[in-house]
Amino acid sequence: MSSVTSSCIILFCMAGLNFAAQISIRGQTSLAAGDTLMLVCNGTDLQTPLSNLDWLKNDKTLSPDKRISIAVSSKLSDRTRNVSSNLSISHVTEQDAGRYTCKISNEMMEFVNVQVSGMVFTGRVPSGSDAMSLSATASLLLVFTVFFG
Template sequence: MKFLLIASLYLVSSWGVPSGVPVVTQTPDVSVTEGETVNITCCWTVKFERMSVTWLKNQTVIKTELKYPNNSQASLQKERSGCSYLTFMNITREDSGRYTCRLSVEVPELQKYQGNGTVITVTARDNNNEDSNASADNTDLPNTRGVVLVYLLRCLPIVALISTFFCLHKLGTKARQRALAAPGNKAPAAQRTEDEDQEEEEERGERETEAK
């Protein structure tokens, strides 16, 4: 995942900003690709002892935080500058919009300031490679079908030969069964038994003739 860190300029009173004129600066507009990490900032040069920072997306509040002086010396002299950060992890196209920073100074007196806003534009990832792979798969599909069709056509003669063999065998079996079932025909086993009986009678007759 790409990491995109966008930093704002810190404008402080020592940079030549006229005394008493507060400055609120936000990150310039950003264009990123979905899935990246984006950090935008809001910095100010406002004297305060306590204030709140509110982030709005398209005029809808999404985050609010309180700010206090960072140390005891600043608390005596009043805080003069600071920053607030808004971070997007794995940004999506739904995060596109204008993000505005609004300051509300509560102490020493109630004052409100607002930045110009930062427009975040999130675009979709490049899916050209996936589309190319899908197109390649679709292109290979007709070729695969053609190979299967040729294979089936080559197998047809063999299938027809095997089917014919089984049909002829079945017809021959039925013909033999009908022939055996016809009147006057005996089963081979019964015929063998009759022949054996006849041979035994002939042998018996020969033995009786010799005995006489």
């Protein structure tokens, strides 16, 4: 599994003061099927009021549902605003792989690419003659490997 931090910097000059607005995304970007994707987007030193923060997957806005959770918090200091958002997707599948973008008030955006590998077995577990056949095949393979490997 790998982790990434990605960031973008935008400079503002207002009334002789310099501000460096910044957005970054942290989190695991290489997951196995069945894992939980957790990404954190942080926007710092924002100059405009926060009208919205959106998470997108492959340029389509994500909405919370039974697997997707989105939480946003904002903190206002003297002249700047900091915002943080957590995106969580439980029980990821290969269809959850793609480009995830954090977009703040149509001004700033940053993205990371998420990969999901592997398969989650959701079919029935072999029983009866199917299980015996599977067991006999595994035993035969083991014997073959020991004597001829």
